Amino acid sequence: MEEGKICRTNPESSDQVKAVHMLLVSYPLQGHITPFIKLAYLIAGRGIMATLVITEFAHARMIASEPDLGNERNKVRYITVPDGLSEDERNDDVKLSQSISEVMPGHLREVIEKVNMEGNQVTCVIADPMFGWAFEIAETMKLKLAIFWTSAPGVLALILSIPKLIEDGIIDTKGSSKLDGKIQLSPDLPPLTSADFLWNYSGNQTPAEIMFQYFFGIHQNLKRSGWLLCNWFHELNPLVGNLVPNMFPVGPLLASGKPAANLWPEDLTCLSWLNKQPAGSVIYVAFGSITVLSQHQMDELALGLELVGRPFLWVKRSDLIKGGSSKYPDGYEERVANRGKIVQWAPQEQVLAHPSIACFLTHCGWNSTMDGLSMGVPFLCWPYFADQFYNRSCICNGYKVGLALSPDEYGIVTRHEIRRKLDSLVADDGIKVNALKLKDMAHRSISEGGFSARYLDNFIQQMKE
Missing domain, CATH: 3.40.50.2000 (Glycogen Phosphorylase B;)
Structure with a gap:
């Protein structure tokens, strides 16, 4: 496939759509791609041009699994770039991460330049928080930069609290824990034990110190953007927003019948x-x-x-x-x-x-x-x-x-x-009642006038300014 190939063009052509063009850059694993494409659908549904940059390999699997992914009515287009890996190397998470950080930055810059030459100027980059290089490209090209956090509120709270945890002596600069008992980062989040510190996960073959540096790097990246989009709804954990300014919970993100960018074919x-x-x-x-x-x-x-x-x-x-x-x-x-x-x-x-x-x-x-x-x-x-x-x-x-x-x-x-x-x-009838309450809360939040709907509208308005 041709490098930087645009796999589909957006059918919209109004001045409003051209005014704002959001380029979404996802890590090429299922758990990241799915929320990114759901976010792209949501943005496109507001009349904004949305383009997802994805690796050639991941896109080929997506199309093989869901041929309808590129249908014009979905209003999202895809641009593919190489990942620099062989078939066997893609099963190695370390090699995948290293290759992406080496290969994708140059292609992303070329993609933006090519798209701009077509007349649909990219105005905003929405990137995975692990892609520090995407932030640098957006900054040097004077584009607005947003981060899309695809994980849970508590995980975000933990990463944002790393400097404070070090300052308070709960962890050292290598992530080693001195915690005896539990801490609570936000009043509406469950308490954490040292076992909940992601870098200490015993099932991971990567040493804890390396994992800690990886998460600390994400912490540094999170500080570089003026906008943080999140896949949850405000009512789920209302006080998490106190930890970071400019946070926009826009979930729950749902495909609502559109292809969910699966890497495996769905058995209907x-x-x-x-x-x-x-x-x-x-x-x-x-x-x-x-x-x-x-x-x-x-x-x-x-x-x-x-x-x-x-x-x-x-x-x-x-x-x-x-x-x-x-x-x-x-x-x-x-x-x-x-x-x-x-x-x-x-x-x-x-x-x-x-x-x-x-x-x-x-x-x-x-x-x-x-x-x-x-x-x-x-x-x-x-x-x-x-x-x-x-x-x-x-x-x-x-x-x-x-x-x-x-x-x-x-x-x-x-x-x-x-x-x-x-x-x-x-x-357990109590659990069933709680589940239905959260369902109602979630759907009210994404409905017109709900918290998530208003957060998304506010974000888009800021991208237009």
């Missing part, structure tokens, strides 16, 4: 299957794009779902198992055939909005958390990586819309634990 047969299930009966199981399990753990999950005796829809990626393909327990597929549906990827918003869904067994990624909150679905939490553990605390202890699974002494979540917690969750 699950929707017709859901239509045949009783209301409030189905357990939806999905662990996002990066969670991996051992074969032993997958067996326990499969058998736990069988023990519950309820219908279940399980999103099971082909690469869910560490080091190879997975196998089901002997005779499993035959035993659950009448009440279990297993797919590789699902249209998550549509699934969670379906009346047959009873609860969501999730890895607690922030995109999935926002999807579940928006649809009023109770959560059963099974975090895998980094901020997902703190998101679990928010879901269970802060928002009180879910329960957490507990591993045994060997680190395994057993089939019996899965059955016990699922039984408790679906019987």
